Amino acid sequence: MSLVEDARLKAKNALEEGLVDGVLALARVEDEPYPYVFEDAAETGMLELEPKWLLAKLAMNILRSSRQDYRLGIICRGCDERALNELSKRNQFDPARLHVIGLACSAEQARICLCTKPYPASIALGEKSEGFDPREDERARMFLSDDPGTRMQHWAAELSRCIKCYGCRNSCPICVCEPCKLEDDLWVRRGEIPADMVSYHLIRAFHLSDTCVACGGCTDACPVNIPLMLLQVAMRETLANNYGYEAGTDLERLSPVLSDLTIEPCPPLMEPGWLDSLKVNHET
Amino acid sequence: MTQEILLSDHAESTRHNAAPKVVVFACKWCALIGADAAGKNKVQLPVNFRVIPVECASRVEADAVIRAFSSGIDGVAVMGCHLGGCRYNNANHRAAKRLELLRPLLDTVGIDSRRLFTSFGTAHEHHQFADVIGEFYRRLQDLPPVQAWSRSNMNDYRRGDT
Numbered sequence: 066m067s068l069v070e071d072a073r074l075k076a077k078n079a080l081e082e083g084l085v086d087g088v089l090a091l092a093r094v095e096d097e098p099y100p101y102v103f104e105d106a107a108e109t110g111m112l113e114l115e116p117k118w119l120l121a122k123l124a125m126n127i128l129r130s131s132r133q134d135y136r137l138g139i140i141c142r143g144c145d146e147r148a149l150n151e152l153s154k155r156n157q158f159d160p161a162r163l164h165v166i167g168l169a170c171s172a173e174q175a176r177i178c179l180c181t182k183p184y185p186a187s188i189a190l191g192e193k194s195e196g197f198d199p200r201e202d203e204r205a206r207m208f209l210s211d212d213p214g215t216r217m218q219h220w221a222a223e224l225s226r227c228i229k230c231y232g233c234r235n236s237c238p239i240c241v242c243e244p245c246k247l248e249d250d251l252w253v254r255r256g257e258i259p260a261d262m263v264s265y266h267l268i269r270a271f272h273l274s275d276t277c278v279a280c281g282g283c284t285d286a287c288p289v290n291i292p293l294m295l296l297q298v299a300m301r302e303t304l305a306n307n308y309g310y311e312a313g314t315d316l317e318r319l320s321p322v323l324s325d326l327t328i329e330p331c332p333p334l335m336e337p338g339w340l341d342s343l344k345v346n347h348e349t
Numbered sequence: 350m351t352q353e354i355l356l357s358d359h360a361e362s363t364r365h366n367a368a369p370k371v372v373v374f375a376c377k378w379c380a381l382i383g384a385d386a387a388g389k390n391k392v393q394l395p396v397n398f399r400v401i402p403v404e405c406a407s408r409v410e411a412d413a414v415i416r417a418f419s420s421g422i423d424g425v426a427v428m429g430c431h432l433g434g435c436r437y438n439n440a441n442h443r444a445a446k447r448l449e450l451l452r453p454l455l456d457t458v459g460i461d462s463r464r465l466f467t468s469f470g471t472a473h474e475h476h477q478f479a480d481v482i483g484e485f486y487r488r489l490q491d492l493p494p495v496q497a498w499s500r501s502n503m504n505d506y507r508r509g510d511t
């Protein structure tokens with residue numbers, strides 16, 4: 066049985082058993098894939114798995130706008146699952162109403178997304194494949210190189226092409242703030258193209274510093290192909306090194322930047338004799 | 350309040366950046382007292398820095414630091430209370446962690462994270478304030494000027510002076 070047939074069967078069973086009221090997945094309609102909520106078990110023949118399509122925000126909106134006892138199933142990849150965990154940690158919806166059918170990505174997909182963890186916590190479909198380190202990628206290496214001058218050059222060239230479509234923000238499964246700072250003239254002047262390279266992009270990136278699940282939605286959405294996800298790599302690594310924290314992997318654990326240093330110490334700030342950042346060499 | 354004349358020996362021609370612009374966010378319970386006292390005692394301080402009083406260091410969002418860099422500031426200092434002495438439920442711990450997390454992002458795009466200076470409880474006295482500001486100022490002088498793009502050429506276009 067092929068992977069997609071297996072997925073159709075799992076969705077069908079979930080609906081027939083009454084486990085869920087609907088299953089959110091992709092459907093092939095007139096030869097194009099679209100997100101679709103399957104509520105009738107007979108329709109599951111249209112269900113598709115490809116291409117990668119982030120469904121987390123859609124699932125959130127469906128749960129918010131449906132009746133309170135509506136239970137939604139979702140066929141989702143590792144990145145989507147982590148995004149859903151982050152959203153429910155932020156009380157955007159009740160995780161008890163969500164039934165996740167986890168889909169592991171292929172090694173090829175992981176390579177395209179530069180994904181370090183191309184599988185959900187519990188895999189119902191597909192085989193677990195190894196993650197891909199973004200620093201191994203030829204193109205990504207220019208943006209993460211050891212030389213600050215080279216990095217700056219590459220980022221300046223890339224970000225100057227920005228047409229400020231807000232696609233990176235809109236496609237992000239975790240950008241849910243209302244109102245958004247990127248629409249406030251104090252931080253980012255509206256109607257100015259290209260976007261202010263430092264304030265627009267770095268404010269957006271920093272708002273996701275401890276939330277980014279590296280789904281690559283921003284990179285995929287960018288019409289001028291700026292590899293925006295690579296802005297997050299260093300911050301994600303810092304969180305992993307300093308606190309052993311990875312966004313979206315734990316439904317309970319909150320971001321370590323929200324806690325006291327006595328509860329979750331930050332090693333660079335804990336060195337003996339640390340008083341201020343003049344004494345610490347950050348160029349490591 | 351606290352701007353004094355730059356000590357002339359700091360402005361040697363060998364420095365990369367003779368007069369860096371600095372914004373200091375000072376917690377009103379600690380560093381602001383030091384800054385005030387430095388002014389009252391007529392301590393010699395570098396020019397080109399501005400103190401912005403804040404209720405607590407945690408009031409300084411990373412966004413404010415980023416916005417400062419984008420408007421052409423060479424260095425940002427955030428100074429709060431000692432890590433055991435916050436008046437707001439250890440809010441300065443969050444500020445310390447948050448700004449520590451901002452460093453890798455600044456470094457990623459090539460803005461040297463040494464341009465962001467964080468200090469907790471080291472600037473309560475006027476001479477302490479003068480010392481840390483002076484040390485930070487000299488460090489900024491040694492760093493090459495911020496590249497044109499992070500000085501935000503957008504801001505220059507806006508003012509029409511390019």
